[in-house]
Amino acid sequence: MKDLITIGLPSKGRLKDNAISFFNDRGLKILQSEKERNYFGTIENKPNIKIIFLHAKEIIQRLGDGTLDIGVSGLDLLKESDINLQGKINIQRKLDFGNANLVIAVPDDWIDVQTIADLEEVSFDIRSKRNARLRVATKYPNLTNNFLISKGVTQYKLIPSLGATETYPFIGSSEIITDITSTGKTLADNNLRLLKDGLILSSNACLLFAKKKATKLQPFLKSFG
């Protein structure tokens, strides 16, 4: 079908529920398969629209390679993705859910470290005393890198993390971390504290589309404002 539109939605959690409500509220009723774990869906009375439920990160990738025309995913994931990939994706609008901040966090007991300027000094201390780099554990290496360099911090090393990043400083895997947080509770419960000027990115869910498909999608996208 020439005018087929493929939409990728997050497959799990609140992000999934909110994305579905977003479409439902606009009269586009999403119908999921009766099989609980099926990944495909449709929209009522719109035979030309196909819904696929995917990991939020995957949605960015598939928008980039043209498998998806439209998708809902996090701004954080888009901004973290490869620069060539970002160039292929446009933001139609920001959505009012999925709010979370990417922040720098340090151990509570580092009472002398309140700002990025402190962090920069401490990183030089570590280098001159131990001839080592301050290790920063993160799931967001690109955003973290760009942020730290723009703030004049250079003496660090990134430690890629896949999860439970909050544990890293206390098991010897890194000294500090950057992570995504919405309430700050996980950080606080793990004896970590935000830096006062350590906000890297304020993120939320976004309605995205593949740049290449812009002309085809325009009539449909218009209805979302």
Added chain:
Amino acid sequence: MKSKKLSETIIKTFKTNGFVLSEPDVLLDSDYIIERSGEKFRSSMLTFDREDGKTMCLRPDLTVASCISFLQKKTSSKIYYSGQAYRRSGGKGTNFINDQLGIEILGSKNKIQDDFKVINTILSSAKKIKRKKILIKVGDISLFKSLINSLDMPERWKLRLIRHFWKPSYFEELLKRLEKNTDIDAVTFDADKKRFYEMKKLDQDKVVAGRSISEILKRFDKKIKDPRSFVDGKKIVKIITSFLKINCKLSELDEKLLDFAKKNNLKKNIFRDFKSILNLKKLNQDVNFIANFGRDVEYYTGIVFEVFSGKNEIARGGRYDDLLKSLGAKKNIPAVGAAINLKNI
């Protein structure tokens, strides 16, 4: 084979001046380099994973590769290299392969003599190829350091300015803040005194995320005592910017620096450490001193220079006393070196 012949001529000059060939490894441990040189190196390196999980890279630079080889005791201290280095330099269509040809004195015992030796060797090999309108531009990072250390401002500002001297755009940002007395650390400092006293009672050797309690408390204490703001930011910025504007013939440098010190009410002897540069008078060559010079490479610590033939930069180099230590040497190993820019010859 024109360029090969040029390289041979240059190498011959290196050899007659006592430099010995160093052939550093092509494959290096990528983590080792990032550990020592920082994250910004990562994006420029060409890496791959070995079967045993170790990440390797093609040598990104022959100075760094030669230093590593020296530390593994594979070479003598006065070396030359001729070969390829491999890195991304950003931008589309750029070549990954850089031909590099240069000399280094690693473990330089006599600063003035070795600085001169390197510049003189580079100059005489350059002259074998390009004779026209040779001009040397020099600067000296240590002069900037002496100036900053002689100024009256909080310690953390001095360290900041010195640390970021090699990043001109961020440096400018710092100067603006200094001028307006807006500390980058201006966010109100919550002196968490209660926690401070609690922590004083803990085992001072206990380590929290890589830092000992005593280390944290010491810095905390120092920080609350360090003045948050100071009056004369504007005046200090003026002194720094007027220093960075100094650009004169080597023969006039003495007088210029004295003049500068006098005008700004600084002690006469703050610039006592520029003998290496004055020594260049012996080259019998046009030498220009530029204070705002050599600011794109982090590791330079002393004299920095570029050799020009007309408008083309044909060689550059400088002193880097801290690099070998940061590459893992147990003690300070001063070094100085330079490379020929083959593209412009």
